[in-house]
Amino acid sequence: MLTKPSQEPCEVSGCHAYNALLRRLDANDARVFRDATRTKKFPVGRTLFSQGETCEQLYFIESGLVGLRRSDENGNSALLRLCRAGESLGYRAITAGAAHQNTAEVLASSQVMIVSKSVLRWLAHRNTEFSGGFLGFALNALNQTEAICAELLTARLKDRLLSLLAMFDERVVGSESSQRFEIELPIQRKDLADLLGTNPASLSRTIARLHKDGDVRFNGRRVLVLKPEALKKEASRFWVQS
Amino acid sequence: MLTKPSQEPCEVSGCHAYNALLRRLDANDARVFRDATRTKKFPVGRTLFSQGETCEQLYFIESGLVGLRRSDENGNSALLRLCRAGESLGYRAITAGAAHQNTAEVLASSQVMIVSKSVLRWLAHRNTEFSGGFLGFALNALNQTEAICAELLTARLKDRLLSLLAMFDERVVGSESSQRFEIELPIQRKDLADLLGTNPASLSRTIARLHKDGDVRFNGRRVLVLKPEALKKEASRFWVQS
DNA sequence: CGGAGTCTTGAGTATCTTCAATGAGCGTGG
DNA sequence: CCACGCTCATTGAAGATACTCAAGACTCCG
Numbered sequence: 001m002l003t004k005p006s007q008e009p010c011e012v013s014g015c016h017a018y019n020a021l022l023r024r025l026d027a028n029d030a031r032v033f034r035d036a037t038r039t040k041k042f043p044v045g046r047t048l049f050s051q052g053e054t055c056e057q058l059y060f061i062e063s064g065l066v067g068l069r070r071s072d073e074n075g076n077s078a079l080l081r082l083c084r085a086g087e088s089l090g091y092r093a094i095t096a097g098a099a100h101q102n103t104a105e106v107l108a109s110s111q112v113m114i115v116s117k118s119v120l121r122w123l124a125h126r127n128t129e130f131s132g133g134f135l136g137f138a139l140n141a142l143n144q145t146e147a148i149c150a151e152l153l154t155a156r157l158k159d160r161l162l163s164l165l166a167m168f169d170e171r172v173v174g175s176e177s178s179q180r181f182e183i184e185l186p187i188q189r190k191d192l193a194d195l196l197g198t199n200p201a202s203l204s205r206t207i208a209r210l211h212k213d214g215d216v217r218f219n220g221r222r223v224l225v226l227k228p229e230a231l232k233k234e235a236s237r238f239w240v241q242s
Numbered sequence: 243m244l245t246k247p248s249q250e251p252c253e254v255s256g257c258h259a260y261n262a263l264l265r266r267l268d269a270n271d272a273r274v275f276r277d278a279t280r281t282k283k284f285p286v287g288r289t290l291f292s293q294g295e296t297c298e299q300l301y302f303i304e305s306g307l308v309g310l311r312r313s314d315e316n317g318n319s320a321l322l323r324l325c326r327a328g329e330s331l332g333y334r335a336i337t338a339g340a341a342h343q344n345t346a347e348v349l350a351s352s353q354v355m356i357v358s359k360s361v362l363r364w365l366a367h368r369n370t371e372f373s374g375g376f377l378g379f380a381l382n383a384l385n386q387t388e389a390i391c392a393e394l395l396t397a398r399l400k401d402r403l404l405s406l407l408a409m410f411d412e413r414v415v416g417s418e419s420s421q422r423f424e425i426e427l428p429i430q431r432k433d434l435a436d437l438l439g440t441n442p443a444s445l446s447r448t449i450a451r452l453h454k455d456g457d458v459r460f461n462g463r464r465v466l467v468l469k470p471e472a473l474k475k476e477a478s479r480f481w482v483q484s
Numbered sequence: 485c486g487g488a489g490t491c492t493t494g495a496g497t498a499t500c501t502t503c504a505a506t507g508a509g510c511g512t513g514g
Numbered sequence: 515c516c517a518c519g520c521t522c523a524t525t526g527a528a529g530a531t532a533c534t535c536a537a538g539a540c541t542c543c544g
Contacts, residue, residue: 092384095377125370132373135337138380142334145387152394153439156499189523197395202500204524220509220523399532431491444532446492462491462541 017088018060018113020136024129036119040112044186048089048104048112055093055100057114061085064110065186068102079191082107082167091134094120107186152197157206160196165216165223166231181228185221259330260302260355262378266371278361283353286428290331290346290354297335297342299356303327306352307428310344321433324349324409333376336362349428394439399448402438407458407465408473423470427463 012034013019022030039062042048048059051071063085071077080102083089093100094117124130151160168183185192193203210216217224225231254276255261264272281304284290290301293313305327313319322344325331335342336359366372393402410425427434435445452458459466467473 092381095374095381128367128370128373131370131377132337135373135377135380138377138384139334139337142380142384142387145384145391149387149391149394152391188521199501200523201502201525205500208524398530441533442491443493443534447532450492 013060013062013113014085014111015060015062015088015113016086017137018062021130021133024133025123025127029123029127033115033119033123037113037115040114042106042110042112044106044109046106048106049100051100051103053100055090055098055117057116058091058094058120059089059104060113060115061087061089062111062113064106064112065108066110066112067105067107067187067191069105070102078194079187080194082195085110088137091137095134157196157198157202158209161203161206161210162216162231164192164195165225168223169225169228169231179228180224180226182222182224185223188221255302255304255355256327256353257302257304257330257355258328259379260304263372263375266375267365267369271365271369275357275361275365279355279357281353281355283351284348285351286348288348290348291342293342293345295342297332297340298359300333300336300359300362301331301346302355302357303329303331304353304355306348306354307350308352308354309347309349309429309433311347312344320436321429322436324437327352330379333379337376399438399440399444400451403445403448403452404458404473406434406437407467410465411467411470411473421470422466422468424464424466427465430463 013022018037022033025033042064048066049055049057051069061083065085066083066089067079068081068083068089069077069079083104089104090100151163155163165183168185169181187195189200189203193200196203207216207218211218215225215227215230217226255264260279264275267275284306290308291297291299293311303325307327308325308331309321310323310325310331311319311321325346331346332342393405397405407425410427411423429437431442431445435442438445440448449458449460453460457467457469457472459468
């Protein structure tokens with residue numbers, strides 16, 4: 001296996017989205033961008049921003065896991081999406097000039113880079129290419145949402161759960177193929193059910209069935225995957241993951 | 243009721259997306275953009291572009307209805323989305339520099355404006371704001387896809403069907419409230435089922451039930467809505483339509 | 485009329501939801 | 515320390531919803 005050539009020596013961050021923006025700036029503006037970036041570590045349970053707040057900053061997740069949660073007027077709330085390391089948050093509210101539509105809640109201790117809106121505006125005004133970066137974010141999100149949509153249309157709950165586990169796998173362990181491994185879900189059953197579009201009761205039954213079939217063994221939030229090949233996320237018929 | 247003030251006298255097109263781009267250009271470039279635009283009328287059944295083709299043009303639907311269809315390697319195909327008047331097509335493939343992922347099929351006779359990719363590149367290079375227009379398209383699509391996702395998660399088939407009818411209503415007739423009215427669906431049952439994430443058999447049963455309940459009467463592709471209030475698309479709990 | 489494609493209907497079944505009850509885990513306070 | 519209350523997770527039972535397969539009906543068109 002080849003070692004990846006370090007083709008971008010100037011890229012210092014561990015966040016893909018951040019690097020994508022940086023790559024669109026000339027040396028001078030890149031320095032401005034970097035100087036305007038501050039890094040902060042968030043413990044589990046903290047929020048980056050809350051639903052309804054006006055958006056002042058752009059966030060880049062360098063490591064950890066953040067969840068987007070939305071509440072309605074009746075007090076119900078649901079976990080809508082997970083944001084993994086490498087992703088960016090806040091560009092939608094910034095672009096739309098609107099308030100945040102979700103609360104961003106830290107699910108696993110996260111290293112986050114933060115840039116204020118004013119700096120972004122200034123850079124976007126000087127660089128033709130810069131806002132193309134946001135476009136890239138949006139198109140990625142669109143691909144991902146379409147993939148979720150497709151899965152909801154076609155896949156059974158059991159397969160959706162396996163697919164979600166595969167996503168965690170991708171992040172938590174590397175690609176040790178066909179070896180049993182363990183992952184720790186940073187969310188509770190209700191949230192897991194929200195992500196899968198079901199309710200805790202049905203989820204629990206599905207988990208029990210997986211257990212009985214000997215594919216995956218749940219123990220609270222710890223998940224022991226006995227047959228990793230069961231997780232192979234067969235790409236949905238009509239959409240491809242971003 | 244107030245008449246809308248014509249605040250943008252220079253806007254000649256009937257396509258919202260087109261105007262949104264035009265608005266980002268100065269007078270000079272706007273002229274270039276307009277001169278590079280050609281208008282074409284497509285009859286039912288024609289395609290704007292096909293899955294797999296490289297994308298050379300940006301399309302603006304001035305009137306009519308276009309459907310996006312995707313096929314897989316087994317020959318199955320499904321109607322994925324409807325594109326209504328005012329929307330733009332092709333910006334995703336252009337941005338990604340990739341081939342079209344869907345076939346765009348004209349469902350109702352459509353007036354379409356076409357601009358070649360090279361002109362867009364030239365304009366985007368000169369105008370900082372221009373690519374922000376594409377960003378707007380993407381964010382709209384994202385909102386819409388999230389709304390669909392939410393509906394799949396929460397709503398029963400019957401409600402999804404009513405919601406889809408409401409969307410046709412919005413386009414075909416105006417807002418004659420609480421008056422029975424008729425719409426003509428330009429698609430067949432299989433496609434309607436695809437859009438709703440079901441199969442023709444289940445759709446047919448749902449239609450029969452609506453008929454029996456006296457809300458909506460289907461007669462082939464003609465739909466007589468007896469109780470328009472049943473169509474009131476109660477905004478999904480967690481997402482708002484774009 | 486025949487035939488192909490489309491739409492509906494029937495029967496049986498699988499999946500999922502709902503509501504309610506039980507159980508497991510945990511921190512608090514007596 | 516243990517009882518208590520709280521939250522979260524699981525399980526049961528009943529029922530709703532939707533799917534599959536297959537057969538029949540309808541429509542369009544030559």
